Structures are given as structure tokens and as C-alpha cells.
Amino acid sequence: RFEKIWLGAAILLIVGFIATIAYGSVGVGVGMVDDSGGQISAQAVQNGNTETPFDDPGVVKQGEDQYVVYVVARQFQFVPGSGDTPIRVPAGANVTFKVTSADVTHGFAVVETNINTMVIPGQVSEVSARFNEPGTYGLVCHEYCGAAHHTMGGSVEVV
Numbered sequence: 766r767f768e769k770i771w772l773g774a775a776i777l778l779i780v781g782f783i784a785t786i787a788y789g790s791v792g793v794g795v796g797m798v799d800d801s802g803g804q805i806s807a808q809a810v811q812n813g814n815t816e817t818p819f820d821d822p823g824v825v826k827q828g829e830d831q832y833v834v835y836v837v838a839r840q841f842q843f844v845p846g847s848g849d850t851p852i853r854v855p856a857g858a859n860v861t862f863k864v865t866s867a868d869v870t871h872g873f874a875v876v877e878t879n880i881n882t883m884v885i886p887g888q889v890s891e892v893s894a895r896f897n898e899p900g901t902y903g904l905v906c907h908e909y910c911g912a913a914h915h916t917m918g919g920s921v922e923v924v
């Protein structure tokens with residue numbers, strides 16, 4: 766009889782964990798975007814075409830407290846993001862990162878946040894987030910992408 770109660774409790778816990786994980790991924794809005802616009806843009810980057818938002822990647826203000834950050838990942842940097850071109854966004858704003866790759870599969874993760882996605886050539890990965898705390902957040906590639914994978918990173922400055 767006690768075993769049945771414990772079994773029931775264990776199943777409840779497991780269901781609870783799954784629900785939490787499911788809620789987490791929905792809440793952060795992580796997902797692949799393969800609407801035709803994104804596909805065309807990403808393929809254009811690979812083909813070296815012009816006239817896409819990824820041609821001149823960077824932060825675009827779309828409205829009050831609404832920003833889109835276009836990022837191109839390539840071996841072994843994020844543009845913008847790496848070196849002396851940090852991604853700079855205001856605290857408290859809704860920020861959507863649209864990230865594509867110009868070569869191989871990369872990762873795009875912002876340390877201390879839920880922002881974490883794969884970056885696949887020919888696709889646009891989209892992650893939305895809001896930074897409430899100003900500061901400098903580390904940006905890392907978390908998918909092995911070549912010999913200098915471990916050096917591929919950058920920063921997000923929230924001001």
C-alpha cells in the first residue's frame with residue numbers, strides 16, 4: 766500500500782519536472798524560424814548576396830522598447846558580438862536575436878540567461894529575451910565548430 770503512494774508521488778514529480786521544462790522553453794520563446802524571409806536571408810549570406818538584414822548585421826530598433834539584433838556567426842566570431850563590436854541593447858527592452866551562420870553549425874548562448882540556441886547555416890535561429898539588469902554578459906559558441914571553437918565568443922552590453 767505504501768509502495769503505491771510512493772509510486773504515485775514519484776510519477777507526480779516526474780510530470781511536474783516535464784511541465785517545468787516545457788514551460789521554460791515556451792516562456793523564453795526559443796525556436797527555429799523557417800519562414801521564407803528568414804530562409805532567403807540566411808541563404809543569401811551563404812551565397813554572398815546583398816540586400817539582406819544580415820548584410821549589415823547589428824542592432825535595429827523597431828519600436829519603443831523593441832529591438833532586433835541580426836547576428837552572423839562564422840568561424841570564429843559573432844558579427845556583431847565578438848572583438849570590439851559588442852552587442853549593445855538597453856535594459857528592460859524586448860530583444861529578439863536573429864542569428865544565422867555563414868559556414869558551419871555554431872552555438873549562440875548568453876551566459877547567465879536562458880538565451881541558448883543552435884545556429885545552422887541556411888536557417889535563422891530566433892530567441893527573444895529581456896535583460897532587466899544592466900551589465901556585460903558573456904556570449905559563447907557552445908557547438909564545436911572547428912579548431913578555434915573554444916575561442917569563439919563575445920559579449921552583450923546591457924546599458
Ligand code: CUA
Pocket residue numbers: 839840841870871872906907908909910911914915917
Ligand atoms: Cu562557433 Cu564553436
